Amino acid sequence: MRTDQNHGDPIAPMTRMELAISVVLRWGVLVSGAVILIGILAFALTHRTGYAQVPPHDLRDLLAYHQNRGPGYFPTAVHEVAAGALAGKPYAIVAFGIILLIATPVVRVAMSVLFFLSQRDWLYVAITMFVLAVLLASLFTGVG
Amino acid sequence: MEPLTFFLLVFGAAATAGALGALLGLGGGIIIVPVLSLLFGVNFHYAIGASIVSVIATSSGAAATYVRDRITNLRLGMFLEMATTTGAVVGALVAGYLPGRVLSVIFGLVLLHSAWSLFRSRHEDIPAGVEGSPLATRLCLHGAYVDPALGRLVRYRITRVPQGFGLMWLAGLISGLLGIGSGVFKVIAMDLLMRAPIKVSTTTSNFMIGVTAAASAGIYFSRGDISPFIAAPVALGILTGTILGTHLLLRLRGAAIRKVFLAVLMVTALQMIWEGFRGSIR
Numbered sequence: 001m002r003t004d005q006n007h008g009d010p011i012a013p014m015t016r017m018e019l020a021i022s023v024v025l026r027w028g029v030l031v032s033g034a035v036i037l038i039g040i041l042a043f044a045l046t047h048r049t050g051y052a053q054v055p056p057h058d059l060r061d062l063l064a065y066h067q068n069r070g071p072g073y074f075p076t077a078v079h080e081v082a083a084g085a086l087a088g089k090p091y092a093i094v095a096f097g098i099i100l101l102i103a104t105p106v107v108r109v110a111m112s113v114l115f116f117l118s119q120r121d122w123l124y125v126a127i128t129m130f131v132l133a134v135l136l137a138s139l140f141t142g143v144g
Numbered sequence: 145m146e147p148l149t150f151f152l153l154v155f156g157a158a159a160t161a162g163a164l165g166a167l168l169g170l171g172g173g174i175i176i177v178p179v180l181s182l183l184f185g186v187n188f189h190y191a192i193g194a195s196i197v198s199v200i201a202t203s204s205g206a207a208a209t210y211v212r213d214r215i216t217n218l219r220l221g222m223f224l225e226m227a228t229t230t231g232a233v234v235g236a237l238v239a240g241y242l243p244g245r246v247l248s249v250i251f252g253l254v255l256l257h258s259a260w261s262l263f264r265s266r267h268e269d270i271p272a273g274v275e276g277s278p279l280a281t282r283l284c285l286h287g288a289y290v291d292p293a294l295g296r297l298v299r300y301r302i303t304r305v306p307q308g309f310g311l312m313w314l315a316g317l318i319s320g321l322l323g324i325g326s327g328v329f330k331v332i333a334m335d336l337l338m339r340a341p342i343k344v345s346t347t348t349s350n351f352m353i354g355v356t357a358a359a360s361a362g363i364y365f366s367r368g369d370i371s372p373f374i375a376a377p378v379a380l381g382i383l384t385g386t387i388l389g390t391h392l393l394l395r396l397r398g399a400a401i402r403k404v405f406l407a408v409l410m411v412t413a414l415q416m417i418w419e420g421f422r423g424s425i426r
Contacts, residue, residue, distance in 0.1 A: 022212040025204045025211065028204055029201070036376050036380060040151075044148070059147050062373050063185060063374065065190055073371075074372050076366050076367070095370075095372055104204045106355075106358055112218075127222055131225045131226055131229055138360070139362040
C-alpha cells in the first residue's frame with residue numbers, strides 16, 4: 001500500500017515526492033534563468049552572437065524571421081547548442097538555457113515515476129510512465 | 145527603438161504575464177503573443193515560439209512554490225496529464241485535416257458558456273456540499289490545503305472524473321491544434337466539472353501546462369522559431385513575474401481569483417471567436 005501517508009494532510013511535513021518535485025522545479029528554473037541571463041549579457045557586452053552577424057543595433061533585423069536560420073543566425077539542434085555554448089558563443093548559451101528550461105518539466109515527470117515506484121504505488125507508476133512515454137515520443141518524433 | 149529598450153519593455157510585459165499566469169493557471173501566451181506581434185512587430189513564428197517558452201517558464205516557476213506550499217494536487221495533475229498529452233499529440237496530428245477556424249469559434253462559444261457558469265459562482269471561495277465520486281476515491285484525488293487568505297485548512301472532494309478527463313483531453317487537443325487557451329480549459333475542467341477549489345484548480349493547471357508545452361517545444365526549437373534574442377527577455381521576465389503571482393495567490397481570496405479569471409476567460413473566448421472569423425489560425 002501507499003507509504004506517503006501525508007498525502008492530503010497539509011499539516012504534516014512535505015512528502016519526499018513533493019520535496020523532490022519542488023526542488024527539481026526550483027533548480028531547473030534558477031539554473032536555466034541564470035544561463036539565459038549570462039548568455040544575453042555576453043551578447044549585450046560583446047555585441048557578438050557567435051553566429052552570422054546580424055547588426056546588433058538594428059532592431060528590425062533582430063526581430064525579423066530569417067528564412068535561412070539554422071546555423072546561420074542561432075543554433076537549432078542540441079549538438080550545435082552544446083558545442084556553441086562550450087565555445088562561449090552568446091546565442092548558444094541562451095539557447096542552452098532555454099533547453100534546460102524545456103527539460104525541467106520532463107525531468108519532473110521522470111522523477112515522479114521513480115517516486116511512485118519507490119512507494120510501490122503501481123496505479124500511479126502506470127499513469128506517470130504513460131505520461132512520460134507520450135512526452136518523450138512527441139519530443140523525439142517532433143509530433144505535438 | 146534601441147535593442148535595450150526592447151529588451152526592458154518585453155521583460156516588463158513578460159513579468160506581468162508571468163504574474164497573471166501564476167495566479168490563474170495560464171501560460172501567459174494571451175499577453176505575450178499580442179504584445180510581441182502587434183506592439184513590437186515581432187514575426188509571428190518568433191511570437192509563438194516565445195509563447196511556448198513563456199508557458200514552460202510560468203509552469204515551472206509557479207509550480208515550484210505551489211508544490212512546496214502543498215496547494216497543487218499532484219495526483220490530480222498527473223492523472224489528468226494522461227488526457228492533455230494524448231489530446232495534444234492527436235491535435236497536432238490532425239491539425240491539417242480539421243477546420244481550425246470553425247473549431248476556434250466553437251471552443252470560443254464553449255468558453256463563453258463556461259463564463260456564464262463561472263459568473264454565477266463568482267462569490268464562491270470554496271465549493272460547498274460536494275460529494276466525492278468513488279472513482280476519485282479509488283484514484284486518491286481528494287485533498288486538502290492550508291488557505292492563508294481564509295486562515296484555515298480546506299478539505300475538498302473531487303467528483304465527475306470521466307467528464308473532467310474528457311474536457312482535459314479536449315484542452316490538450318485545442319492546444320495541439322490551435323496553440324492557445326489550454327490553461328483556461330484546464331482550470332474550467334477542474335473548477336466547474338470536478339469541483340476542486342479555485343486555488344487548487346489554478347495551481348494544478350500551472351503544474352500541468354509545462355508538460356503539455358514541453359511536448360511541442362522540441363519541434364518549435366528545431367524549426368528555429370525560438371529566437372534567443374526574443375525568448376531571453378520573455379523567459380527572464382516570466383520567471384520574475386511568477387514570484388509576484390504566487391504571493392498574490394496566497395493572499396487573495398478564492399472569490400477574487402474567480403473574478404480575475406472570469407475577465408481573462410471572456411477575453412480568451414472573444415479572441416478565439418475573433419481569430420476564427422478573421423482566419424489567422426494556423
